[in-house]
Amino acid sequence: MINLTRAALLATLGFMVAAGPSAAQTRALVVGSSATYPPFAYETPAKEIAGFDVDIIKAIAQKTGLTLKIVNTPFTGVFASLNNGDLDLIISGVTINDRRRQSYDFTAPYFEARQLIAVHRNSTVKGLQDLTGKKIGVVTGSTGDDVASRAFGKTSANIRRFDTTPLVIAELAGYGVDAAIGDNGVIAYRVAEQKDLKTVDDLTFPKEYFGIVVKQGNAALRKTLNTGLAAIQADGSYATIYRKWFKTEPPVLPKQ
């Protein structure tokens, strides 16, 4: 009898040790996402945060045994919150670039993005070069901002910066700017809502990638997330989620 109890106890202990990190993981990770960025992250009428990013991070969490708490954070403050510990990670359509890599760490890419131009239906703009001298609306600090700044000068008076994509689109619709530049997913989604606008695909725009952001030096979390990401790509759940939001097959993502 004693042997059975002991065995049972040992087994339980062993189980707990094996389940180690997951069981010991009592604190929910705080995830920052700017929920004004459909289809990546947005607020449903039921006040829940939904979107491609949300589904991806939830899938990763499931694979790696993390518990999450998703918090809607305005994009302009999201990095500061990461740095001061209010957030553990950010998944919010953040493009991986060198400038950001100077101050933050990224996981492997989870989405391939291109920039897209939005204009009025009767515009003759065919690509970025046609925008010379025109007024361009972008989201402050976004890749679109980067593209426009590189092409026309970062202090150019023709670049108009706004806090969110809906505001940029509103400005375009109100004729305050001639064109808007933003991430393909979001721009396409927003333009579909407006009868008077259309998108222009400039194939000279390089491909870019979204990554999950963690605080510089947080190697442990980064590794966990990368493991989860690789796992969901391997077993097809990534493809399922991608098809759900973008209605096409996902491209193959680079490993970093």
Add this chain to the structure above:
Amino acid sequence: MEPVLWFGWFRADIIAEYSELFWRGLWMTIGVTIVCILQGSLLGLLVGMARLAEARHPPARQLCRFLIRWPATVYVSFFRGTPLFVQILLMHFAVLPLLINPVDGWLIAGDTAREIKQDYGALVSGVLALTLNAGAYISEIFRAGIQSIDRGQTEAARSLGLSYRQAMYHVVLPQAFRRMLPPLGNNAIALLKDSSLVSAVGLAELAYAARTVAGAYSRYWEPYLTIAFMYWTLTLALAYMVRRLEHRYGRGDTR
């Protein structure tokens, strides 16, 4: 750019990179502030007097109440009772597109509308919202200032045969103005800082420059500390000017 570190952490180079934006932004902020203070004061004076308007005999008496006093009261209540941020967004994304639109603008349409909207759209909305907002607060300052002047002053002026307007211009307003300088000065300083909100509709002033840098580098200390010091300097300068004004016009008052 090569990182230039001040105190071991402050990356001064990213500010230098965008120095043109900060410089332009500084002048935009100063310009917007001055214009809105002046316009807001004028509007505030008119509305403040409108709130005190009275006529002796009907029908002017009723007309006065409903067409002058009442609209003035509603205007003041609305612009003091709603957040300035909301007013700016409303003005830029709702009101102005109605008025100035290349397609169907009520006030201005066609190509002029497009030009105005693109080059000056945010400026117009911002100045309009700030002026209306300031006007409401300043009108209360004027109203209180005018009412604080002893009735005997008006009586003496009117007894001499001066008209209402003359009594206001020569006797009441000059005295009220002295009393109103401190709260007016406060309002001016508040307006200077409130002008930062117009960056949300894309006006390239100081706060906009900071947002841009923060957006590009995801670093917040450098840009926001920089503009904090710039705003601080501006408000100190403004406060100094107000003090000089108070000093200059304080002579001869019974206080």
Add this chain to the structure above:
Amino acid sequence: MDAAIHVEALSKRFGALEVLRGIDCAVAESEVVCVIGPSGSGKSTLLRCLNGLEEATSGRVLVHGVPVHDRATDLDAVRTEIGMVFQRFNLFPHKTVLQNITLAPAALRNLAPAEARARAEALLHKVGVFDKRDAYPNQLSGGQQQRVAIARALAMQPRIMLFDEPTSSLDPEMVDEVLTVMQALADEGMTMVVVTHEMGFARRVADRVLFMDDGRIVEEGPPEELFEHPSAERTQRFLAKVLRA
């Protein structure tokens, strides 16, 4: 209708309070009328009705034949003919003594600055405050301020002067300097209505004294008669109280 001022059945009420109950009186050209009575009797209100500072609830006030409270009347124009001196002086504190006096003539009679200044200086000589012409009111004593106020009212060359308890706010030693100026005015033939507590002045200078109580003129007559032989009992009681000193 020779009278400078004619008051007919004048009544005034503030809400439920009846302050003037049917006043009838007249003031002749060059006459000096003093109005006396206890506080709350309506003396000041009556005076203020004469130049339209108070509205009449009913009744009429005619100044040189012009109805003061009529809608069609240009009240500002009428007021240029009537000067008023207040108990609290009401000088304009942000202007110098000289500027206080030249303001109205320059604005209303289109006087050139030099002319306005000359007239003001003459008046200042007359009231004896010339040396303070560039000072501000708060640098003057009460007596000096009131004399400046008189000069200010005179600058418009009115035909009637109204005085609302002109010495009540003054320290006793300054009362005389103001009364002296007022007497000089009376001697020159100015039509004056003076609400006052200075019985000595009334006795010396007034052509007629009105005694008011509770919104009505109780008694009126030449000062010798009213002061020596008051007929109404209320007058007697009032005079007994004030003339005790």
